[in-house]
Amino acid sequence: MEEKAKILLLGTYHFNKGGNHLIDLESGDITTDKKQDEINEVVQKFIEFKPNKIAVEAKREKEKELNKIYSEFCTNSSVKSNEIIDHRSEIVQIAFRLANKLNHNKVYPLDVPVELPGDVFEYAEKNCPNIYEKFINRANEYGLSENEFMQNHTVWETLKQLNNPSRSEVEHSDLYLYSNQIGAGDTYYGVNALTEWYRRNLYIFANLQDIAKPGDRILLLYGAGHCKILRSLIKDYSEFEFIDPLDYL
Template sequence: MEKKTKVLILGTYHFGNGGEHLINIDAGEIASDKIQSEILEVVEKLLKFKPTKIAVEARESKAKELNEVYSEYCLNKTYVENKLISHRNEIVQLAFRLGQKLNHDKIYPVDYPVDLPDNHFEYAKNICPELYNEFMNEISEYGTYVSNYMDSHTVCENLRYLNNPDRISKEHSSLYLHLAQVGAGDTYYGVDMLTEWYRRNLYILGNLQRIAKPSDKILVIYGAGHCKILQDFVKEYNKFEFIDALDYL
């Protein structure tokens, strides 16, 4: 029987508070002694997986530049300020640290961004305001809950929460699939948005397939919103073996 590539998907919040997302989480002061200690705790836990490759949420086209920064990080045993990536980013805080400890010679960026259409929100606001208001209220309530939870828990506890399968399924249903109905029977704006979201995750899958070898153990560090789709892809692809992040957190 052919050996399968083990793939562990770690859904995370963005430590750098960057980007445009439905819900933006304040990661706090990453450089504080408290949070640094909590991040190091997570690193030690993930080391037990013994990944042979670490894949991250950065453009695949930026692999050369990212690995120049990573190589300098490994050489100096510390982050050197640069324009490509902030010291706050989870790639630096988690992936670089793990890679350096494991003597990896490179990090693997596997992202391929797409332009998500935003006309579905304007359409919903004007044509189906009840749906729009319901969705925006749910976003607000969910965002408040997540923010309050994370403020009162450690980094590891927050990652355990984000990787909980019940939370992942509920978010995917309520904040993604629920939008398919926007413009159904007319413009299908909601479907167009979801198509692009799935397309992006298929690009990520393709990049993972490209770097994977049967003997590999790949740690994928990605925004938690990708968890449901990426986990499903990994579980359904017969050359991959899904590893639950909760087994190591």
């Protein structure tokens, strides 16, 4: 029987605040000496996992361009201004550093963007204000709590908090699943939005299946909002073995 691919899913926040998200986390300046030391501490912890592949939240279609930047990083220990990735990104700060230290010749972008319905919350505010108000209150409270934690803890401590399964289950229930009821019985705006969110995660998982070979040790670095779905998919798939990131944090 072939050895299963071991998948360590590390949920993270976006160091450069890139993209649109339900909650904007104030990561602060990740380039300060203090934060750089904290990031190096995290990188050292995951060297112990000894991944032979590192997969990241970047467009699969930009794999060639991303790895050209990674190659330059390996030579210069820095990333020049470009249209693909910001130098403050967790991909550069964690994935590139870890891959370089392990002498990997490439990283593996897995992401496939989807079009989320942009007016779902405008619809909710107008047509189901009680649901909208409760959702916004939850999101604001959640954001305040997360930002307060980040401002008073190290990168390592924040990642440990983000990768707590109980945290991701609450987030998935109270934000993602709660919004599913928007437009129920009529437009099903919430269902359509959540379908696209699940579709994106299924694309990510398909790409993970594509790069994984028996016996691989893959570190998958992704936004923590994806963890609930991706964790379930990895655990449910008979050819993968889920590795708990908390064993290394």
